[in-house]
Amino acid sequence: MTAALPSRALAGPALIPVDIGHDVYAAVTDPRTAFWALVDKSRLAESLSDGPLLEAYRGQAEAFGRELHALRFELKPSGVYLNPTERCNLDCTYCYLPGSQRKTGQHMPVETLVASLGRLRDYFRSVMPEGRKPRAIFHGAEPLMNQAAVFAAISEFADDFAFGVQTNGTLLDDAAVEFLTSRNVSIGLSLDGPVAGITDATRRTWGGKSVHEKVLAAMAKLKGYGSWSVITTCTTENLPYLTSMVELFHANEVPTCMLNTLRCTLPGARGVKPADGEMAKAFFAALDRSHELYRETGRKLVVANFANILIGILAPTARRLMCDISPCGGGRAFFALAADGSLYPCSEFIGLPRFNGGSLLVDGGVEAALESEAFKTVTGRDVDKFSPCGDCAIRHFCGSPCPAEAHEMNGGMDKIGAFCDFYKEQVNYSLRLIADGKADDYLWDGWDEGTETVFNLAL
Amino acid sequence: MLKACRQPEPFLFFYLEEWIMTHTVQTQAQTQNAAPAQKAAPTIAIRKSCNPDGIGLSHYVLMDRKAAK
Ligand code: SF4
Ligand code: SF4
Numbered sequence: 001m002t003a004a005l006p007s008r009a010l011a012g013p014a015l016i017p018v019d020i021g022h023d024v025y026a027a028v029t030d031p032r033t034a035f036w037a038l039v040d041k042s043r044l045a046e047s048l049s050d051g052p053l054l055e056a057y058r059g060q061a062e063a064f065g066r067e068l069h070a071l072r073f074e075l076k077p078s079g080v081y082l083n084p085t086e087r088c089n090l091d092c093t094y095c096y097l098p099g100s101q102r103k104t105g106q107h108m109p110v111e112t113l114v115a116s117l118g119r120l121r122d123y124f125r126s127v128m129p130e131g132r133k134p135r136a137i138f139h140g141a142e143p144l145m146n147q148a149a150v151f152a153a154i155s156e157f158a159d160d161f162a163f164g165v166q167t168n169g170t171l172l173d174d175a176a177v178e179f180l181t182s183r184n185v186s187i188g189l190s191l192d193g194p195v196a197g198i199t200d201a202t203r204r205t206w207g208g209k210s211v212h213e214k215v216l217a218a219m220a221k222l223k224g225y226g227s228w229s230v231i232t233t234c235t236t237e238n239l240p241y242l243t244s245m246v247e248l249f250h251a252n253e254v255p256t257c258m259l260n261t262l263r264c265t266l267p268g269a270r271g272v273k274p275a276d277g278e279m280a281k282a283f284f285a286a287l288d289r290s291h292e293l294y295r296e297t298g299r300k301l302v303v304a305n306f307a308n309i310l311i312g313i314l315a316p317t318a319r320r321l322m323c324d325i326s327p328c329g330g331g332r333a334f335f336a337l338a339a340d341g342s343l344y345p346c347s348e349f350i351g352l353p354r355f356n357g358g359s360l361l362v363d364g365g366v367e368a369a370l371e372s373e374a375f376k377t378v379t380g381r382d383v384d385k386f387s388p389c390g391d392c393a394i395r396h397f398c399g400s401p402c403p404a405e406a407h408e409m410n411g412g413m414d415k416i417g418a419f420c421d422f423y424k425e426q427v428n429y430s431l432r433l434i435a436d437g438k439a440d441d442y443l444w445d446g447w448d449e450g451t452e453t454v455f456n457l458a459l
Numbered sequence: 460m461l462k463a464c465r466q467p468e469p470f471l472f473f474y475l476e477e478w479i480m481t482h483t484v485q486t487q488a489q490t491q492n493a494a495p496a497q498k499a500a501p502t503i504a505i506r507k508s509c510n511p512d513g514i515g516l517s518h519y520v521l522m523d524r525k526a527a528k
Contacts (some may be wrong), residue, residue, distance in 0.1 A: 457503075
């Protein structure tokens with residue numbers, strides 16, 4: 001008796017046409033392997049039938065499938081988000097952490113933070129190749145509210161982790177900047193508007209005071225440093241100003257920014273959620289402006305969240321961010337340590353107790369958390385397995401983020417996230433850039449160092 | 460001067476027959492203007508690969524450049 005072949009093998013590779021809104025080109029993809037090609041619209045029919053394109057792809061389809069499978073299911077964690085405090089001096093509209101925690105929550109004691117990093121170092125050594133440092137990012141609430149503990153930990157573990165700090169920038173005085181930059185700690189700031197009136201709409205102190213000027217002062221201090229970035233969270237309040245944000249960042253020599261869609265995990269964020277079409281229009285205008293500035297000055301301002309989509313298309317395994325792949329990176333490429341010592345798949349889940357995977361120091365540590373129901377619920381969310389994503393031609397360029405908002409906003413892990421159409425538009429835009437030979441202009445110089453070209457067809 | 464990018468268009472997975480019909484209509488209209496026949500644009504398909512060990516974060520991009528300061 002012959003063993004039954006999987007239906008996929010019987011079907012063989014097939015390509016799906018996608019209209020990318022380009023004058024000349026359409027895309028064809030095999031979503032199962034994240035393969036794509038751009039073909040002249042007039043040759044679309046022949047590109048889909050047996051011909052040189054399909055023949056060349058057939059020879060690689062299995063290898064591409066294996067590569068994608070390894071990326072999606074076989075990674076070991078290599079990073080951790082550390083929340084050294086529950087507190088924040090700001091009360092931003094869209095924060096994913098509950099207000100009560102941010103206002104009156106606890107700091108992690110320095111001894112606990114140091115003991116936690118020791119445990120984490122041992123864990124990462126057991127799973128990561130020798131010579132590679134795990135990443136440890138101090139993250140929200142506001143890590144510099146507990147600066148003494150954060151700096152003690154960075155000093156003690158300088159050789160063991162590549163450190164980063166994501167901060168609202170308001171506590172970044174000269175001494176803090178000197179401490180962090182002299183240790184090559186990567187620094188991320190947050191700014192939502194080109195002028196105080198816009199920033200203040202979503203980011204202000206508990207007493208309602210503006211922090212705009214303080215962030216600008218922090219940016220001025222970091223000018224010339226190699227490892228810093230600024231995040232703008234895009235909301236209905238600042239959408240018309242994204243182009244001005246790009247101009248401000250470029251003028252201040254920000255090397256990298258992120259124009260992130262807000263996550264709609266908690267209800268507060270949903271009130272300022274832009275519609276997908278509006279988001280796309282403003283976002284692409286900002287990207288176009290960043291490109292103009294690059295052409296005018298020769299200096300790039302990389303928009304990292306977009307660059308990641310572009311890289312995910314050109315070189316799936318070279319991506320740097322793990323929201324746009326399914327399962328996402330939460331709970332498998334990295335995880336988060338909350339200020340109370342509990343492990344969560346991602347910081348995005350810290351306000352949601354059912355996703356608590358147990359204590360790092362008291363319970364079974366990282367290994368137990370990775371196997372916990374809390375983590376498995378997130379890492380088991382597979383874009384191939386729910387509708388409409390399972391039939392989507394670009395599902396492995398999008399990943400259907402974010403599981404936290406799918407669960408909280410849309411009612412389950414088998415639901416899409418908050419910005420489906422915006423992701424489709426970003427993939428279209430990326431493919432148009434590739435068609436026009438402009439993709440490299442939007443990426444870090446040397447982004448593909450260490451990569452190998454495994455498919456390059458010009459028919 | 461750079462040409463501004465087109466406004467985003469609705470993302471569409473289309474049926475091939477629809478595509479061919481639309482395209483045929485356009486082609487007929489163009490023929491009436493006696494446009495010269497154009498050579499088809501070359502197919503573009505690129506994929507790069509690397510070892511994915513140790514990649515990726517979520518909201519935050521770790522800049523691994525050496526500090527220039
Ligand atoms: S998609 Fe959501 S849960 Fe996953 S890594 Fe991104 S923010 Fe975290
Ligand atoms: S969220 Fe939308 S674009 Fe993303 S995979 Fe699902 S259907 Fe496709």
